[in-house]
Amino acid sequence: MAGTPMLEIKNLGKRFPARAGREPPPWIIQDMSFEVAAGELLTIVGPSGAGKSTLLNIIAQIETASAGEIVFDGEHIASPEQKALHPGLNRRIGYVTQDDNLLPWRTTIDNVLFPLEVQGTLDDAARARAQELIGAVGLAGFERYYPHELSGGMRKRAALIRTLVYDPPMILMDEPFAAVDAQTRTQLQEDLLRLWSLKRKTIIFVTHDITEAIALGDRALVLTQRPARIAAEHPIPIPRPRQVKDIFTMPGFAAIYAGIRADVQ
Amino acid sequence: MRWRVWFDRLLVLLILLAAWQGGSLWLGNYWLSAPWSVATRFFAALFNGEMVFHAGYTISEALAGSVIGGVPAVLLPFLLRRQPIVVAILDPFMVGGYGAPKLAFAPLFILWFGIGIESKIALVAAVVFFIVYFSTLSGVRALEPKLVQMAQVIGASERQVGRHIVFPGAVPAIFAGFRIAVPYAIGGAVIAELISSNRGLGYLVQTGAMNFDTTQVFVAILAATIIVHAFIAVIDLGERFLLRWRPRGAVLIADHGT
Numbered sequence A: 001m002a003g004t005p006m007l008e009i010k011n012l013g014k015r016f017p018a019r020a021g022r023e024p025p026p027w028i029i030q031d032m033s034f035e036v037a038a039g040e041l042l043t044i045v046g047p048s049g050a051g052k053s054t055l056l057n058i059i060a061q062i063e064t065a066s067a068g069e070i071v072f073d074g075e076h077i078a079s080p081e082q083k084a085l086h087p088g089l090n091r092r093i094g095y096v097t098q099d100d101n102l103l104p105w106r107t108t109i110d111n112v113l114f115p116l117e118v119q120g121t122l123d124d125a126a127r128a129r130a131q132e133l134i135g136a137v138g139l140a141g142f143e144r145y146y147p148h149e150l151s152g153g154m155r156k157r158a159a160l161i162r163t164l165v166y167d168p169p170m171i172l173m174d175e176p177f178a179a180v181d182a183q184t185r186t187q188l189q190e191d192l193l194r195l196w197s198l199k200r201k202t203i204i205f206v207t208h209d210i211t212e213a214i215a216l217g218d219r220a221l222v223l224t225q226r227p228a229r230i231a232a233e234h235p236i237p238i239p240r241p242r243q244v245k246d247i248f249t250m251p252g253f254a255a256i257y258a259g260i261r262a263d264v265q
Numbered sequence B: 001m002r003w004r005v006w007f008d009r010l011l012v013l014l015i016l017l018a019a020w021q022g023g024s025l026w027l028g029n030y031w032l033s034a035p036w037s038v039a040t041r042f043f044a045a046l047f048n049g050e051m052v053f054h055a056g057y058t059i060s061e062a063l064a065g066s067v068i069g070g071v072p073a074v075l076l077p078f079l080l081r082r083q084p085i086v087v088a089i090l091d092p093f094m095v096g097g098y099g100a101p102k103l104a105f106a107p108l109f110i111l112w113f114g115i116g117i118e119s120k121i122a123l124v125a126a127v128v129f130f131i132v133y134f135s136t137l138s139g140v141r142a143l144e145p146k147l148v149q150m151a152q153v154i155g156a157s158e159r160q161v162g163r164h165i166v167f168p169g170a171v172p173a174i175f176a177g178f179r180i181a182v183p184y185a186i187g188g189a190v191i192a193e194l195i196s197s198n199r200g201l202g203y204l205v206q207t208g209a210m211n212f213d214t215t216q217v218f219v220a221i222l223a224a225t226i227i228v229h230a231f232i233a234v235i236d237l238g239e240r241f242l243l244r245w246r247p248r249g250a251v252l253i254a255d256h257g258t
């Protein structure tokens, strides 16, 4: 974990523009600082409405920052100007958003292939990789379904592999497994850990499930509610490879859980 | 369910025909032609080629005008998508063009483009353009910004966003625009022919009225109505194919609009 961090957030602040007839806009995020090392899997826990999605939007460069700095791989990227933003930082930051944002006029397979099509890297090898990912998240047989014909959880899985398929070095994930039943979720978490152990992506994983944050993360950040700040940072020294379904039984789990629990209001 | 609808439609048709027949008996065939005479004349005209001659002319005008007016009306909102200021500047003029009674321009168009097919096409194009423009514009504006952001994060260029996100998203609105425009396109062609033409359904109406031949007037109106139905059926077919990704419920709701 030594060396220069992949991502540095320094004194980040965010408030949305004022609207006529409303009191001055509140700070949604204020004075937030943290770092993410290359190859780290950082989890962020926070109550609903804390500003987790807003934070990821700012990192993904689709939302402006009102104050502070963000340094990605040595490059200063934060800006209060919408025009100065580069969404996805030239494909280096992938973003699995809270809403699936699948294109309703494309089938599952065409949605998954969409990034490759746009990036001009669609070939047989890429198709095979997409097909493999579809199988890995249990969507085999649903390739030709349109999004409205899939369940909420299936749509989220499709959105997840749409980002994995083009292999960006850093991936932001906003509660990707929230709409999935417990068994499938455990399965997906294990799959994610396996993929991550192979490729060592840098991942920021937002969730409000404390167990999930512990099972996946190298480290967990806890956010405060309004304005969002870092309430606490919890290292998760549980050795890898981890068995997600037995995570409760790992030594140290109970203590970390209790610690995070106490910090989440 | 489907059966029931068809049966009831038939019933409504019979009631309308009965009312028409009653009115004709009461007022006399001279003032209000009877359904039977209209039907006989309609089929006679259909089989002796007269109908094809006149209706074909009107259909060509409506088609040519719809293409000439409709294509720029579809393209313009896409080209201006990144130029909200230009759209705002144009807006009052577009609203003016939309609101102006364009059929009243028919004599002017005939003055400018002559009594041939060109003036009729020009009138149809002017009518179709504004309807389709506003419909497409509303489709482009109803764009889901989150889908655009998703595409940008993935690395899509402005052009790719237009092609893969904005255009497919606006297709329902484009179809709605053309569907609304169909009766106006046929109507525009017929009105222009009424004023000055030696061919077309409008010409049939005109000569029929001049000769106190109400049957011929009704035959022409019937033909125009059937053409409108046929156009809309074709549009529906295209829509059903292009919008097969939509939930079935949504397609049904759209169908009620016809």
Ligand SMILES: Nc1ncnc2c1ncn2[C@@H]1O[C@H](COP(=O)(O)OP(=O)(O)OP(=O)(O)O)[C@@H](O)[C@H]1O
Pocket: A016, A028, A046, A047, A048, A049, A050, A051, A052, A053, A054, A055, A098, A208
């Ligand atoms: N475009 C916007 N304009 C104004 N306020 C906004 C906007 N987007 C978000 N907010 C506000 O920012 C706050 C944080 O929202 P955000 O979506 O980041 O929360 P979150 O932590 O992701 O919550 P959840 O867990 O429910 O997804 C909320 O109070 C919300 O009202």
Ligand SMILES: [Mg+2]
Pocket: A052, A053, A054, A098, A174
């Ligand atoms: Mg959120």
